[in-house]
Every structure is written in structure tokens, then in C-alpha cells.
Amino acid sequence: MNISSLFINRPVLSSVVSIMIVLFGIIGFGYLGVREYPSVDPPIVTVSTNYAGANAEVMESQITEILEESISAISGIKSLTSTSSDGRSTIVVEFNLGVDMETAANDVRDKVSRAIRNLPPDSDPPVVNKSDANSETVLSITVQSDKRNLLELTDFAIRNFKDRLQTIEGVSEIRIWGEKKYSMKLEIEPVKLSAYGLTPLDIKNALLRENVEIPSGRIEGTTNELTIRTMGRLTTEDDFNNLIISEKTV
Numbered sequence: 001m002n003i004s005s006l007f008i009n010r011p012v013l014s015s016v017v018s019i020m021i022v023l024f025g026i027i028g029f030g031y032l033g034v035r036e037y038p039s040v041d042p043p044i045v046t047v048s049t050n051y052a053g054a055n056a057e058v059m060e061s062q063i064t065e066i067l068e069e070s071i072s073a074i075s076g077i078k079s080l081t082s083t084s085s086d087g088r089s090t091i092v093v094e095f096n097l098g099v100d101m102e103t104a105a106n107d108v109r110d111k112v113s114r115a116i117r118n119l120p121p122d123s124d125p126p127v128v129n130k131s132d133a134n135s136e137t138v139l140s141i142t143v144q145s146d147k148r149n150l151l152e153l154t155d156f157a158i159r160n161f162k163d164r165l166q167t168i169e170g171v172s173e174i175r176i177w178g179e180k181k182y183s184m185k186l187e188i189e190p191v192k193l194s195a196y197g198l199t200p201l202d203i204k205n206a207l208l209r210e211n212v213e214i215p216s217g218r219i220e221g222t223t224n225e226l227t228i229r230t231m232g233r234l235t236t237e238d239d240f241n242n243l244i245i246s247e248k249t250v
Contacts, residue, residue, distance in 0.1 A: 043094070043097075044094050045093045047108065051088075051123035056086055059089045063084075080094075
């Protein structure tokens with residue numbers, strides 16, 4: 001006896017099976033997800049570059065266009081968009097579906113590293129992230145304290161939150177909004193600066209020349225070996241006040 005004969009000889013069984021199939025179809029239709037535009041996560045890589053003091057036109061001509069020209073040679077790019085504003089350049093590279101994210105990010109890093117030598121020397125190195133810079137934040141955490149200042153809270157957030165969250169699989173970037181880092185603000189007196197025949201550029205060059213810590217070699221003995229360290233970093237207010245800006249012979 002085949003299945004056809006079974007359902008012909010037992011019409012009640014045939015009706016029950018047919019009703020069950022219809023019921024399963026109706027129930028399954030309610031849970032079936034149908035979208036005209038499916039929710040997909042395309043591989044997106046963002047290149048961000050900061051250049052303090054530069055306007056949008058300078059960012060466009062000296063940074064954005066140079067990086068775009070280098071990145072556009074990568075295969076598999078679906079779209080390439082950029083935004084140039086005062087002091088910041090953002091390039092969003094969207095790849096075709098199916099392109100491996102790690103491979104795409106490595107290709108972008110390779111092209112960016114080749115174009116760095118053509119960027120202004122005073123600009124910050126470009127930062128490559130495996131995410132869309134314009135995307136919304138997934139999770140926000142507020143850190144506040146009545147006993148610690150903003151500088152201490154920033155250090156606490158970096159050590160206890162940022163380093164740990166970055167190791168979680170699937171996390172692309174951790175941003176700390178409102179962070180404050182240790183810095184020294186120099187107030188220039190234009191009258192005295194002009195009297196000595198100096199310019200703000202001389203002060204900048206002096207800081208780059210004097211506020212450094214470079215390897216100084218090592219001392220080797222018969223039983224031990226010592227590394228020489230030059231303490232060249234300026235950390236206190238007196239260190240900056242005693243900074244030699246220029247030496248001129250009279």
C-alpha cells in the first residue's frame with residue numbers, strides 16, 4: 001500500500017493532515033521575516049586625520065584628496081565618501097558584501113601608510129577604524145565622582161573600562177567623550193617676544209627640540225651593563241619657564 005492509497009481509503013486522516021499543514025503554514029507566516037531591504041552589516045572602514053589649526057580647504061587639498069587617491073586603488077570598494085572640516089578629515093570606505101573585514105582594513109592601512117609621507121608633517125597620523133565614524137553609539141557608560149577631578153576620571157576610565165572593553169569580540173572602537181589629558185598651556189607675551197626678535201614658530205621649534213627623551217647609549221662592564229637614560233621631558237612649570245628658545249651671539 002502506497003501513500004496515495006492510504007489517504008484515499010482514509011479520508012478523515014487526509015483531512016486532519018491537510019488541516020495541520022494549513023495551520024503550520026498560517027503560524028509560520030506570522031513569524032516569517034520578509035524585508036525589502038534586509039538588515040546587513042557591510043564592511044566599513046573609516047580613516048580619521050586631525051590637523052590642528054587647518055581650515056576645511058587645507059584639510060581637503062593636503063590630506064583628504066591625498067588619502068582618497070591612495071585608497072581608491074583598493075579593489076572591492078563599493079563607495080568612498082569623505083568629509084573635511086576645520087582640523088579634521090574623515091574618509092568612509094564601504095566595501096562590497098562578502099569582502100573580509102580584516103583584509104579590507106589591512107588593505108586600507110597599507111595604502112594609508114604609503115601616503116603618510118605626502119601629508120603635512122605637523123598633522124597627526126591617520127587612524128584607521130573598522131567601523132563607520134558616523135554610526136550611532138551602541139552603549140554609553142557615564143563615569144562620575146565627587147572625589148576625583150576630570151583628569152583622574154579620564155585615567156580611571158582608560159585603565160578600567162577602555163582597555164577591557166576593547167578586548168571583547170565584536171567591539172570596534174571605544175571613545176571617551178569629554179576626556180581631559182595632562183597638558184601645559186603656554187601664554188606668550190607678544191611685546192617681549194618681539195623685543196627679542198622671536199616668533200611663535202621659534203617657541204614651537206624650541207619645544208620640539210628640547211622637550212624630547214632620546215636613547216643615550218649604554219655602559220658595558222665586565223660583570224654588568226647599564227643603560228643611559230636622558231631625562232629630557234619638561235614636566236613642571238619651572239622647566240617650561242627655563243626653556244632656552246634661541247641662542248644668539250652678540
